[in-house]
Amino acid sequence: MISILSVVAAALAATTLTPAGTPVESGADDIRAYWTSERIRAAVAAGSPAADEPPDGVKWGFGPDSVRNVGRLFMTLPPDKTGKEREATCTAAVVESANRSVVATAGHCVHLKEVGGWMKRLLFVPAYDNGKKPYGSYTAESVGIAPAWSEAEDHKADFAFVTLGKDEKGRTVQDVTGARKPHFGPVPGPKSALGYPFVKPYDGETLQHCTGPTSAVTDARLAGGEQLKPCRMTNGASGGPWYARTAFQEDVQVGVTSSRPKEEQFKDVAWGAMFDGAARELHAAQERK
Known part of the structure; x- marks a missing residue:
């Protein structure tokens, strides 16, 4: 999840760009x-x-080949x-x-x-x-x-x-x-967010995940996105995939981890940017x- 923490969050790499790239x-x-x-x-x-909170994301335990x-x-x-x-x-x-x-x-x-x-x-x-x-x-x-x-x-x-x-x-x-196939549009139901959080209590060396129900973000900072709770993966998980299963039982990627605001009420919530047009x-x- 975006270095999942800060709304204004942390960053990574690559080079030049525009809409087409x-x-x-x-x-x-x-x-x-x-x-x-x-x-x-x-x-x-x-x-x-730094964060010394207990993790809500847990180590991926379904075998490395599955993801x-x-x-x-x-x-x-x-x-x-x-x-x-x-x-x-x-x-x-x-x-x-x-x-x-x-x-x-x-x-x-x-x-x-x-x-x-x-x-x-x-x-x-x-x-x-x-x-x-x-x-x-x-x-x-x-x-x-x-x-x-x-x-x-x-x-x-x-x-x-x-x-x-x-x-x-x-x-x-x-x-x-x-x-995984990308899906551009809403998919109801639970979702899984995967990532490599780096900040304590994680170290970035292993894949972690959160799985559970999601709801629409109403906060103006990510209106139109979705939130997953509980999930407290830290910086480094940003950009990680959000997976969902469609009504046709197809596993697809529907978005990526974007951020988690610092406010206390969001301490166990991950925000995802959903794939759209x-x-x-x-x-x-x-x-x-």
Whole structure:
């Protein structure tokens, strides 16, 4: 869930963009080389305050192969005032696409005004687990976010679709991990949110999840989104998939974790940005890459 905590939340990585998306930085080998095991373990969700609350998200216990399309997303934030770049992390998931190379994540994981705009060195590691990369790694080639996010940071549009390059063996990510179908519209009923929360009591090394009933968000900050309760996953879970089952018994991805306000009444609530018509357009543009 968005580094699930702050409404104005924390951020991640990638490069250039507009509604249709534009090519990201090149140099897959250089990006992989940058992400040493030390940097991966040190990556923190941007803007993430520490939290010592008991977790409401629990470790995923249904076997790694069932959700091997879900993984950690690593990136570097733009240089700060001292010129220093910082590492950050979110969650992303492979969605079905014509080019078999698209993941969905949160908009703030690729672009955030608070930290200076576009992220860089975006690297996706599916089924990440305690430093292991069982299905390789993939760098971003193109990113798509909605103008409502890039211009106004409207949390209702806090989603992004990223086209990835091939892995070290020349394979597309969907060929390796499989994918869930994205669904652009309401799906009633319970949902599951998955993510790699980093801030205490978590450490970002294992996949966590929350499952339960959802309801519409009425708060103006994410009106039109949905909320899942109880769920207290922390920063790093941002961008993680929200899965639901349709009336036709099809498991689909319906949105991504966006944020959790700091107010006490929201301490055990996760907010999700649901896929809508704008998300459909972004996905269509990225799968043509």
